[in-house]
Amino acid sequence: MLGPDDVARAAELLRAGELVAFPTETVYGLGADARNGKAVAAVFEAKGRPHFNPLICHFPDAEAACAEVVADDRARALAERFWPGPLTLVLPRRPECDVDLLAGAGLDTLAVRVPGHPLALALLRAAGMPVVGPSANRSGQVSPTTAQHVLDGLGGRIAAVLDGGPCEVGVESTVLHLAAGGAALLRPGGVPAEAIEAVIGPVARPLPLSAAEKTRTLRSPGMMLSHYAPSLPVRLNATEAAPEEALLAFGPALPGAGAVWQMSEARDLKEAAARLFAGLRWLDAEGGRRGLARIAVMPVPMEGLGAAINDRLERAAAPR
Numbered sequence: 001m002l003g004p005d006d007v008a009r010a011a012e013l014l015r016a017g018e019l020v021a022f023p024t025e026t027v028y029g030l031g032a033d034a035r036n037g038k039a040v041a042a043v044f045e046a047k048g049r050p051h052f053n054p055l056i057c058h059f060p061d062a063e064a065a066c067a068e069v070v071a072d073d074r075a076r077a078l079a080e081r082f083w084p085g086p087l088t089l090v091l092p093r094r095p096e097c098d099v100d101l102l103a104g105a106g107l108d109t110l111a112v113r114v115p116g117h118p119l120a121l122a123l124l125r126a127a128g129m130p131v132v133g134p135s136a137n138r139s140g141q142v143s144p145t146t147a148q149h150v151l152d153g154l155g156g157r158i159a160a161v162l163d164g165g166p167c168e169v170g171v172e173s174t175v176l177h178l179a180a181g182g183a184a185l186l187r188p189g190g191v192p193a194e195a196i197e198a199v200i201g202p203v204a205r206p207l208p209l210s211a212a213e214k215t216r217t218l219r220s221p222g223m224m225l226s227h228y229a230p231s232l233p234v235r236l237n238a239t240e241a242a243p244e245e246a247l248l249a250f251g252p253a254l255p256g257a258g259a260v261w262q263m264s265e266a267r268d269l270k271e272a273a274a275r276l277f278a279g280l281r282w283l284d285a286e287g288g289r290r291g292l293a294r295i296a297v298m299p300v301p302m303e304g305l306g307a308a309i310n311d312r313l314e315r316a317a318a319p320r
Helices: 004-015 037-047 062-066 073-082 118-127 147-154 193-200 269-290 306-317
Strands: 020-022 029-033 056-058 087-092 109-113 174-179 182-187 245-250 259-264 294-297
Touching: 004 020, 004 029, 004 118, 020 118, 020 147, 029 037, 029 056, 029 118, 062 073, 073 087, 073 174, 073 193, 147 269, 174 193, 182 193, 245 269, 259 269, 269 294, 269 306
Parallel strands: 056 109, 087 174, 245 259, 245 294
Antiparallel strands: 020 029, 087 109, 174 182
């Protein structure tokens, strides 16, 4: 585990083609040199991630990101408003783009963002390269919001973890595809769609993924149907809880559950987002230890960050 004073060492490892997990404001990312095909392949290997699911490339500033993609006026306006921050833009690759094609699953687009965490930005500046950074966990498992979560899932598979403390936002970035025909929300996340629309106008909302779409090449990270999944089955919109259930609570907890994790007793969506993945991890482990049958999840409203929370929960509950 590396501390905040070890940024230069972490950057050196990235330049050597090693994998280094690093903190962002959303979740911990599994970093690798985006220009190095072997390093990118090592990310897929470490995560056990399907190669048709593209990776997000992280940059220290908008200028560096726009050197790899074609950014129109909408993209630049969004970058000025939300970067650094939890917004990923899917934009056309430039012909001279240095990012390895494997990072974008062979698509003609690239997912780019400037993270809003000082340690992540320091690492990106020190590394001097675009860095892919999918969530630093085994594919399909709960995303990590602390350095210990990373070690729990990827210990022995990566070179180092740069410890920046708990993540502030707690759910992944919003992913927005900007094309000539309009803007489409591919994944709800840390920036609500309403805030994006205030800058660029109407944004098309995503349609639910069918089981057949699970095997297609995806335009965006985080769009697998069964994703962010704990080992225990997940039951959504619970209005009562049973002794054989672990409860993920939002607001005053339902009585009767065998174990309880509170996302936010005050029904604060920002607090709930920050505690979501840690709660799923804890309930999965504690429920397994106690022999509980499933995780029951209390309803969360769809407004603001609630859309991102529900997106994660629906994927966690999907058949697998």
